[in-house]
Amino acid sequence: MQNTAETDPDAPIDVTPLLDDPHTAYAALRESGPVHRITGPDGQPAWLVTRYDDVRSAFADARLSLDKKHAAPGGYRGFALPPALDANMMNMDPPDHTRIRRLVVKAFTPRRVDALREPVRRVAEGLLDAMEERGGPADLIADYAGPLPVIVICDLLGIPQRDRRDFRAWTDALVTPDPAKPQAMRDAVGAMLEFYTSLIKTKRAEPDDDLLSDLIAVRDDATGTDGDRLSEDELTSLGFLILFGGYENVVHLIGNATLGLLEHPDRLARLRHHPAELPAVVEEFLRHSGPAPLAIRRFAKEDLEIGGVRIAAGDSVLLGIASANRDPARFPDPDAFDHGRDLSGHLALGHGIHYCVGAPLARMETATALGALIARFPGLRLAVPQGELRRRRTLRAHGLISLPVAWETRNEQVFEA
Template identity: 85%
Template sequence: MQNTAETGPDAPIDVTPLLDDPYAAYAALREAGPVHRITGADGQPAWLVTRYDDVRGAFTDPRLSLDKRHAAPGGYSGFALPPALDANLLNMDPPDHTRVRRLVVKAFTPGRIDALREPVRRIADELLDAMEERGGQADLIADYAGQLPIIVICDLLGVPQRDRHDFRAWTDTLITPDPTKPQQMKQAIGAMLEFYTGLIATKRAEPGDDLLSDLIAVRDDAAGPADDRLTEDELTSLAFLILFGGYENVVHLIGNAALGLLEHPDRLDQLRRNPADLPAVVEEFMRYDGPAPLAIRRFAKEDLEIGGVRIPAGDSVLLAVASANRDPARFPDPDRFDHGRDLSGHLALGHGIHYCLGAPLARVETVTALDALIGRFPGLRLALPQAELRRRRSLRARGLISLPVTWKSRNEQVFEA
């Protein structure tokens, strides 16, 4: 694969291998050089950082900004979100990022997350009950992984059952837009804005014991200090980010981990015998086959170098987390799944001040979902050859479109025993 850090910005690499066989493609890029020129998902050039040390360092480099105002004119054309959805943590630097994160981090305290373990397990069991009642086959994405996170996040935010729209359709459109149907993106964004605006109005009129009501109270507290308040756009954007971010990545993490276990029955059997290993197994899946191959784009605030490659001010920089997590310089034998390895430095959830806010909840959901699934269906197996499974073709998301499975009924298991 061509090292375009040497050949210049007019020769971006072909990203097709990153879609077809990403880990092999990233390995070739790491070997060829630390930074490469690519065409990003928005159709604009970007710099792709591939090696662990460079990616980790870039996460905390103050010369790299999340604020789109630092992009070169015409150099970025990502999501065209309205201000009410765009004023979120993924587009902020300190001090605004510090202020807003401090307000929302209270929702993800260890105590609050621990209190969610039992409700998450109840939701998982109810979804599995419904699967079992429908017979011995299901789609683990549509029937389980795609439902559990949205129910959990909606409960956390206080979204009434009657108002839980088709979030998966909206997120699919944002993550993997159809270039031949640009109107779909506009419609999805409009529908989301209308939904969140209406939800906040409802919660403002009838507050409840939920996170969104708490955030509205902070926003509307006229007596509170100015640096502890949210703008209306920040409030709406936070609701959007918590729901969008807390849903999409967890769906793919559960799906990728379930597939990784089903592909290796010996690994699945070992986990059934040693369920205490499940948290470490989930952590390794984050490193080994995480849901977000790239961190959110950054912009060079000034001319700088990464890995000896000069990046001009205003250019977009993409941090290849999937590549960094398979860098043999940091993780020996990185293409081997090993939940006993030292996982303390993996970057699947980010690093520094932008470390994933919902990481504790994502861990609880994934561990609980897999534990419930493994315990319910001892004979669980893929319903079609692995080669026939369909994955998203996206640089932004690493996940399955569907995961058909089958299992023996309890009567069949008892009869065989």
Template identity: 80%
Template sequence: MQKSAETGPDAPLDITPLLDDPYAAYAALREAGPVHRITGADGNPAWLVTRYEDVRSALADPRLSLDKRHAAPGGFRGFALPPALDANLLNMDPPDHTRIRRLVVKAFTPGRVEALREPVRRVAEGLLDAMEERGGPADLIADYAGPLPITVICDLLGVPQRDRRDFRAWTDRLITPDPARPELMKQAIGAMLEFYTGLIAAKRAEPGDDLLSDLIAVRDETDGGRGGDRLTEDELTSLAFLILFGGYENTVHLIGNAVLTLLDHPEQLRMLRRDPAELPAAVEEFLRYDGPAPLAIRRFPKEDVEIGGVRIPAGESVLLAIASANRDAARFPDADAFDRGRDLSGHLALGHGIHYCLGAPLARLEAVTALEALLARFPGLRLDVPRGDLRHRRALRARGLISLPVAW
């Protein structure tokens, strides 16, 4: 990782070190310069921003658009999603972003999320019951960190139990596609589109007491009584896709990474087991120290911009390295150490600005509840494989374990 932005667009950096040892690679890049030209996951060059102040400013910069229509011709290539899955908040700027976010934000207010605390606890306890009945060892990702958020978010949206296992498989294929078998991703995308279309049709015919039924009602209103806050059919389908996908992916990685961090820091594990009231503060440090989303959603400058003294042309892909910013010692002293007593105000794990994570209150509640239940149930929790055998997903945009074998 020696070349920096000054090397020019003809010599983009290879992303392999960011996949193999991301925090060491980001540290080297921060030292070398604030902005670097890399080869993105789609095979095209992109600009990678690594330092805290630059990343924080860019996250809230209205000149950096999420709308792919601002991408330079022949540049960015992302997921080949159909319009019915692509018309979501991750691809929108105001005013469309403002309109759609206003419709769904009420589902994630602190009060409504707090009402989910006991249902989340029941899900966690039920999963731990099943683990205990089977006896150890167990894979904490497959048996706990994975099924907990998918159960919670599917309950929130009203997804039938029979469809949940397939959804997890489809999501995993999108998170870590197999480059040798691209047809698997296409199959997963096609299956997801069919699933969401069918689910919306079923909810439209027979509404339930769930978020998706509420969104369908908003979509189907004809009196215009919401001041223009309406959803197109593609926006409705895409919103359901985003809530399910984001509500699963980030939370499973947050829980898994947090458990591994505690197993790596047994003294912190003992302290939190003695005083679980400290878990909310600890979750903020888990998010900063080893968060689930290393990169923010790509941006496209609507005009030429300068970041960290580097000029970035309009339309080129900009990747904001949240994982790097959160390990920047200029903002967080001794940043590579896990320290739940540090000042965590301003960490960027859940974003910053108008695109701050919509489901942040629910993700925090799920993580705190999952960890509290786990630590109380299994005081002898330990790794069941050598630490060096653990593997993370090789993905730029997701930081999560493939499996986490544990015993107790």
């Protein structure tokens, strides 16, 4: 199967299989052709790139822009964020992207992330203490995988306990909007903008030793060079992006990985006895069951070809991360979970200049969360049949809505990722 804008511009393929059984559907698309016309998350036609080599090349192709100004008129209808939340790296090309990334990447160096390992472990242990005290069954998403990354990112940004809001409700409204409640998304955006504007005002008056205070200092430093300056909208958007990105992907990765372990008791038992394998296990879960099926949309700046398919200037292009990561041309026996395989080229966290800036933190959080969970509850098991698990039904995210678990006894052994 191969569509082109010239031969079949108005007939996107049905995306329902991608929602119901994504990996099977992606495999069929890879087999039938490298690029397909689909209806994107915004309801408009888009090109879906499915094969590993094409996806990897497209990540680094400067002819594909993140800047919405390159979208064809009427060809993209993403939700319109206010400028104060929209001026972030997910909508930028170099040189603006380079300038802002240079500032943010300092927060996620290996040394800084390693310094966060013990605080993250304490957060994980505290959440597990609360779960154990309440007793099972528990919802691992609501009680553990969800709150852990929120607490970590809030601590990183310096958001006081008293000012922390229901960030999960906000992100849910953006990632999986309810068509029957269009106002919910607008309300979430308004609440986020009000929150960040107020938070920045407070941090300006009372700076502290945290990332947001550092970024405000960069913004307000009159002696800074042009290459290191932030506009006020860029400053606000950065807070939004760090919190949103730091929550959404990590919660789904922890949930997917936990489910993958519970579905395979032998894998779980091996990991309990060989905790040093945790980083490799997390890496394979990123490839095998990553949280982001698609990269953020790109727009063709000029007429071009991907995999022999002609794409017109202004068209939206979606890079199939989940599909590429199970392409047998790159990963033999791709549906099998094998943390001993060569994982150096997986695309779960992007590639090139748009590689996820928070990748080191996401890996560390997930490994620490899994290690603490496995050590605390050796008898951990699903509390409902697998068929009753509630999953997100969206092209934007691959994750669970809830993950009911139960346990029997506590193991006093504790190991760290």
